[in-house]
């Protein structure tokens with residue numbers, strides 16, 4: 001690149017709105033100096049500044065900097081704009097607002113901050129936010145930003161506009177000082193201020209720039225050292241700044257996600273409890289066979305036994321289907337109290353029958369001739385019905401207590417094939433019922449998730465949209481600081497991801513505590529062998545990790561859509577709306 005003077009140059013620039021703003025203008029500005037631009041209201045002074053900053057493309061002609069057409073990092077690296085109203089990002093405090101210029105443009109030099117703060121006397125307001133500052137203080141912050149960035153060009157549009165006289169002079173003095181090291185172009189209505197401070201005054205009139213500029217004199221090109229800064233902290237600050245508006249949205253999403261997770265964990269727990277219970281159900285291989293016409297019938301075969309009918313003792317009203325033969329292996333039977341039967345005339349009863357019996361220890365079932373002593377109470381859970389568990393040898397020794405209307409058959413292969421019989425298996429029937437229930441639960445859950453997801457996404461869209469609209473100006477200011485569309489998209493995306501991460505973390509924590517509470521503090525697990533169980537997918541890919549990633553990306557993308565309210569070609573219009 002040819003080394004030459006730092007110089008801003010217009011070559012044959014024309015621009016027109018309803019009227020001509022610039023007509024075939026060629027002009028060279030010196031490397032340093034304080035140049036005032038005056039002209040009637042509406043003649044195009046502000047438009048000229050935007051064109052020189054590279055924010056507005058002129059209809060014709062081109063702007064050159066250091067004899068080269070403007071590059072995409074010209075604005076960020078070489079220019080600072082000071083606008084009449086507001087150049088500050090509301091979510092950042094004064095310190096951040098000063099540093100943000102360097103950080104967006106990835107320029108080194110932040111270590112000069114204390115000196116600049118001292119020079120501009122703004123130490124006392126470093127931690128304040130823009131809305132807590134006076135107009136004069138805001139102007140000083142903008143000037144501090146340009147000094148920290150060591151800008152080659154400072155474009156100031158009516159910087160003294162809203163200031164009282166003394167503050168106006170102070171700003172002019174500061175800009176004058178800055179003009180020793182940079183080119184300062186100032187647009188002002190106040191001719192006397194311009195005359196008092198400016199080295200040269202250029203007048204814009206009927207599309208023509210009039211005025212004499214002395215020859216550029218400086219040859220030194222400022223060293224531009226690049227430094228990488230992460231803009232994540234600004235994204236975090238922005239989210240915190242908007243937290244009140246986001247609060248309702250975040251709470252709603254947390255409740256929605258937690259209930260979704262809780263539903264998934266509940267259904268998963270139900271499924272697992274059902275499988276476990278079926279595996280442990282003592283009668284899962286026993287099929288009950290009865291004649292359709294209710295008549296007695298006899299069956300022959302090794303594995304066919306008549307069913308015991310318990311009609312005596314204190315539980316006379318117990319239906320026959322509630323009586324079970326104690327299996328050979330009893331390891332899976334969980335006793336709530338008492339012990340396993342050891343003698344022929346001892347039996348177990350399940351908890352719900354036990355509640356009907358006055359004194360379990362001394363309870364004798366059956367009639368006066370034969371008695372069975374209850375020695376233990378079986379813990380009930382899924383598929384463990386209110387049974388009386390009788391030892392098998394007792395049943396075979398006392399066939400008189402057995403009814404011939406219902407038969408137990410071990411294993412389905414032994415079932416009679418005749419259509420005269422009704423075959424049932426309580427455990428399997430109940431499993432089918434529970435499976436049906438879980439299916440309905442899943443369907444209802446799916447519909448709930450779909451509806452609430454859709455409504456919550458539209459709510460999120462509305463909130464993000466309104467925030468993005470509200471932030472149009474902030475983002476336009478960011479663009480004047482040199483932020484590129486790609487950076488801005490990333491910024492939005494990062495903010496969305498921060499919101500997504502917060503929501504998903506809170507939802508997981510809430511679900512965790514609720515799950516722990518319900519599983520440990522309530523009787524669910526103990527009584528029903530049911531617990532809310534986290535769902536883990538196949539192949540070790542965790543459901544929660546996948547859900548979190550999907551959700552965070554989704555929220556990030558939804559927020560990033562807000563970038564459509566800030567288009568590069570509309571930046572000047574957005575800035576003007578505020579002016």
Ligand SMILES: Nc1ncnc2c1ncn2[C@@H]1O[C@H](COP(=O)(O)OP(=O)(O)OP(=O)(O)O)[C@@H](O)[C@H]1O
Pocket residue numbers: 017018021039040041042043044045046047048573576
């Ligand atoms: N986007 C636009 N579309 C149409 N006309 C525009 C647009 N922007 C500016 N103008 C017009 O261009 C003219 C120049 O506007 P500009 O703001 O540059 O003038 P100015 O000299 O800075 O005015 P003032 O001194 O009052 O701030 C005005 O008449 C304005 O209405």
